Structures are given as C-alpha cells and as structure tokens.
Amino acid sequence: MTDEIAVVGAGRMGEGIALTCLAAGLPVVLADVKDRTDEERSAYCRRVRDRLAEQLRAKLGDDAALAGLTVCGRETARLADAVVVFEAVPEVIEIKREALAWVCAQVGESAVIASTTSTFLVTEIAKLVDRPGRVVNAHWLNPADLIPLVEVSRSDDTDPDAVATLTGLLERIGKVPVVCGPAAGYIVPRLQALVMNEAARMVEEGVASAADIDLAVRAGLGPRFSVLGPLEFIDWGGCDILYYASRYLTSELGERFQHPDVIERNMSTSRRGLQDGTGFYDFDPEGVPEYRAARMREFEAIFGLREPHLRNGTPVPTKQED
Missing domain, CATH: 3.40.50.720 (NAD(P)-binding Rossmann-like Domain)
Incomplete structure (x- = not known):
C-alpha cells in the first residue's frame, strides 16, 4: 500500500x-x-x-x-x-x-x-x-x-x-x-466559545468597546496563552490566585465563574503549582529556575514579534455605506 x-x-x-x-x-x-x-x-x-x-x-x-x-x-x-x-x-x-x-x-x-x-x-x-x-x-x-x-x-x-x-x-x-475523548466542543471550540461569549457580554454591558477588548486579547491574553497554556498558567501563578479570583467573580458576575472541583481539591491537598512543586504538572525544584527563564525568553520572543504591530495599530473594518 x-x-x-x-x-x-x-x-x-x-x-x-x-x-x-x-x-x-x-x-x-x-x-x-x-x-x-x-x-x-x-x-x-x-x-x-x-x-x-x-x-x-x-x-x-x-x-x-x-x-x-x-x-x-x-x-x-x-x-x-x-x-x-x-x-x-x-x-x-x-x-x-x-x-x-x-x-x-x-x-x-x-x-x-x-x-x-x-x-x-x-x-x-x-x-x-x-x-x-x-x-x-x-x-x-x-x-x-x-x-x-x-x-x-x-x-x-x-x-x-x-x-x-x-x-x-x-x-x-x-x-x-x-x-x-468524545466530548462536545473538543478542546479549542469549547474554550473559545466561553471566551467569545464573555467578550460579547462585556460589550453588551458597556464594560469596554469591541476594539479595546480585542486589543486586550491580542496584546495580553492571546500571546500569554501561546507560551503558557491555561493549566500551566494556573500552576505558574498559583492555584490559590484562581481559587480566590473565581470566588470573587462568582459573587459579582454569577455562577459561570465558579471554579470546578479539581481546583478545590488542588487547594486542599497543597497542589498549588510551582510554589508546592506540583499541581496539574509536577516540577523538579532544581529545574524550576531554568524552566522560568526559558518561559520568560519565550515571552520576550512572542511580544517582540507582536509589539511593533500592536503599536502601529490595526485598521478596524467598518461598514461600507450603500
């Protein structure tokens, strides 16, 4: 064949x-x-x-x-x-x-x-x-x-x-x-549906303009998650940050910000990420300094590519008059 x-x-x-x-x-x-x-x-x-x-x-x-x-x-x-x-x-x-x-x-x-x-x-x-x-x-x-x-x-x-x-x-x-596994939305569509709906909700609520929300993602959230995936980012910053942020956002904005049970378990079993040496990932204490340095080099490279484009701005499409 x-x-x-x-x-x-x-x-x-x-x-x-x-x-x-x-x-x-x-x-x-x-x-x-x-x-x-x-x-x-x-x-x-x-x-x-x-x-x-x-x-x-x-x-x-x-x-x-x-x-x-x-x-x-x-x-x-x-x-x-x-x-x-x-x-x-x-x-x-x-x-x-x-x-x-x-x-x-x-x-x-x-x-x-x-x-x-x-x-x-x-x-x-x-x-x-x-x-x-x-x-x-x-x-x-x-x-x-x-x-x-x-x-x-x-x-x-x-x-x-x-x-x-x-x-x-x-x-x-x-x-x-x-x-x-066989779950609706696979991985990316399931994640991006939540992000896109929340972005649209912020426009609806008058939190910020569509252009500023998109710029915030392009200048911050998007490039950051291209270096650290969301679960790695939890371990990087600390599960406790997400835990308390989720509790606050739930009280202010609703149940859609409630953290899942795994976050509660990781908090109660000292699996907060880098600070505990384990979380969603396990970290070798001796390798953590180089791991941090390598990720920071990736951040510098990503934002080095993006910064000139972001500073120059991007034309925003507008509706054409008939």
Missing part, C-alpha cells in the same frame, strides 16, 4: 487538507462528492486544481507537488490505496451517512477513516461505518494549511492503531495532534 491520502469533500476544508498533504510530498485523491453535472464537475475540479497550484507556488516556490494530486468526482475516485481518508463533507448527518457509506465501499480494510466534523461526536460517526473501530474524528482548525493544531477525538471503542496511524500522519505533515 502506498502512502496515499484521500480527502472526501472538496470544499474549503478539503482543499486545505489536500494542500497540507501535497506540500508534505504525499499523493492525494481529492473527491468532490457534491451532485453536479459532468460539465459542472469538470469545471469545478479544474478550479480546485488551479487554486491548489497557486497555493503550492506560494508555499513551496513551485507547483511540482501538484503531480501527486487527483481531483475527481465519486464516479471516478479510487480510494483503495488510501492509508487515511479524511471525510470533509457538510455538517448534515444524512450527507455524512451517504458519503461514509460510499467511502466504506471503496477503501481497504486497514484504512483509517477520519471525520473532520466539528458537530458530531466520534461515537455518532462510528455508527455510520462498517468497522467502527477505525473511525477517528480529526478536527482541523481553519485555515487548515496554516493552523498547526488538529484535535483527534477517539472513544473507548476506537482501535489504538487507528489513532496511532492518524497522529503519525499528522506529525509527518507538520501538524500538532492532540488526543481527546
């Missing part, structure tokens, strides 16, 4: 996945499964191929990798050699059911089927295929070719080899896979 990758669904996500795999030197079959006439299909496939050629030239300096691309409809698609098939059709369960039934009839027994859905749990997608253990959700973030992260969602019934095959492929093409 070759290292061929199949992408079923030739929309924006499908194109981004195909571009990433082509740029990494892997052959790709990109199957457009939308209902079209032969003439429409031919024209659409040409446009897709032209767009990918242009993007490959911008990314690699030439479009030589395009030789590994096959863009086709389901009538001519051949998926038998695909190691991994990414399903990237619209978020409608009947459309997914039909597309995955077709995929199952095409692929080999060892092929991993990875749905890019952001809506349906892996346990739901697994019901739509003939061998549920080989199904994994692979949630790419747009733009798919630029964002490193791919969230890989598995269930207790997922074959570990399927997860290993998918994460190995993602690492090979330059992505950063993280594995999570």
Whole structure:
C-alpha cells in the first residue's frame, strides 16, 4: 500500500487538507462528492486544481507537488490505496451517512477513516461505518494549511492503531495532534466559545468597546496563552490566585465563574503549582529556575514579534455605506 491520502469533500476544508498533504510530498485523491453535472464537475475540479497550484507556488516556490494530486468526482475516485481518508463533507448527518457509506465501499480494510466534523461526536460517526473501530474524528482548525493544531477525538471503542496511524500522519505533515475523548466542543471550540461569549457580554454591558477588548486579547491574553497554556498558567501563578479570583467573580458576575472541583481539591491537598512543586504538572525544584527563564525568553520572543504591530495599530473594518 502506498502512502496515499484521500480527502472526501472538496470544499474549503478539503482543499486545505489536500494542500497540507501535497506540500508534505504525499499523493492525494481529492473527491468532490457534491451532485453536479459532468460539465459542472469538470469545471469545478479544474478550479480546485488551479487554486491548489497557486497555493503550492506560494508555499513551496513551485507547483511540482501538484503531480501527486487527483481531483475527481465519486464516479471516478479510487480510494483503495488510501492509508487515511479524511471525510470533509457538510455538517448534515444524512450527507455524512451517504458519503461514509460510499467511502466504506471503496477503501481497504486497514484504512483509517477520519471525520473532520466539528458537530458530531466520534461515537455518532462510528455508527455510520462498517468497522467502527477505525473511525477517528480529526478536527482541523481553519485555515487548515496554516493552523498547526488538529484535535483527534477517539472513544473507548476506537482501535489504538487507528489513532496511532492518524497522529503519525499528522506529525509527518507538520501538524500538532492532540488526543481527546468524545466530548462536545473538543478542546479549542469549547474554550473559545466561553471566551467569545464573555467578550460579547462585556460589550453588551458597556464594560469596554469591541476594539479595546480585542486589543486586550491580542496584546495580553492571546500571546500569554501561546507560551503558557491555561493549566500551566494556573500552576505558574498559583492555584490559590484562581481559587480566590473565581470566588470573587462568582459573587459579582454569577455562577459561570465558579471554579470546578479539581481546583478545590488542588487547594486542599497543597497542589498549588510551582510554589508546592506540583499541581496539574509536577516540577523538579532544581529545574524550576531554568524552566522560568526559558518561559520568560519565550515571552520576550512572542511580544517582540507582536509589539511593533500592536503599536502601529490595526485598521478596524467598518461598514461600507450603500
């Protein structure tokens, strides 16, 4: 079997996945499964191929990798050699059911089927295929070719080899896979929904303007969390800070700021982070000074890149008059 990758669904996500795999030197079959006439299909496939050629030239300096691309409809698609098939059709369960039934009839027994859905749990997608253990959700973030992260969602019934095959492929093409269970919102959408709703709520309450809230995130929260993830940040600053801040914010703003039980447990068992040597992470006391220094160097590098842009300001889009 070759290292061929199949992408079923030739929309924006499908194109981004195909571009990433082509740029990494892997052959790709990109199957457009939308209902079209032969003439429409031919024209659409040409446009897709032209767009990918242009993007490959911008990314690699030439479009030589395009030789590994096959863009086709389901009538001519051949998926038998695909190691991994990414399903990237619209978020409608009947459309997914039909597309995955077709995929199952095409692929080999060892092929991993990875749905890019952001809506349906892996346990739901697994019901739509003939061998549920080989199904994994692979949630790419747009733009798919630029964002490193791919969230890989598995269930207790997922074959570990399927997860290993998918994460190995993602690492090979330059992505950063993280594995999570079958929970609504994965990791990033669940976190960002809370942040975005709270930002909108602050505008609604008149706390600050949309522009100032966005600037606060771009100049502070965003870059800071790009160095220290939120759980590492709890350990860095101290679980006690979050514990007391949460109690105050809950009293002032409501139950949505109530801390989870794990924060209470960490406080009661002296797992406050760096100050105790353990928290969500364990810290070697001898290594803490270098750890702190390394993180501070990362902060300097991140803010060194961001500061000129923030000082110069960013044009704010405005509505155009009719």
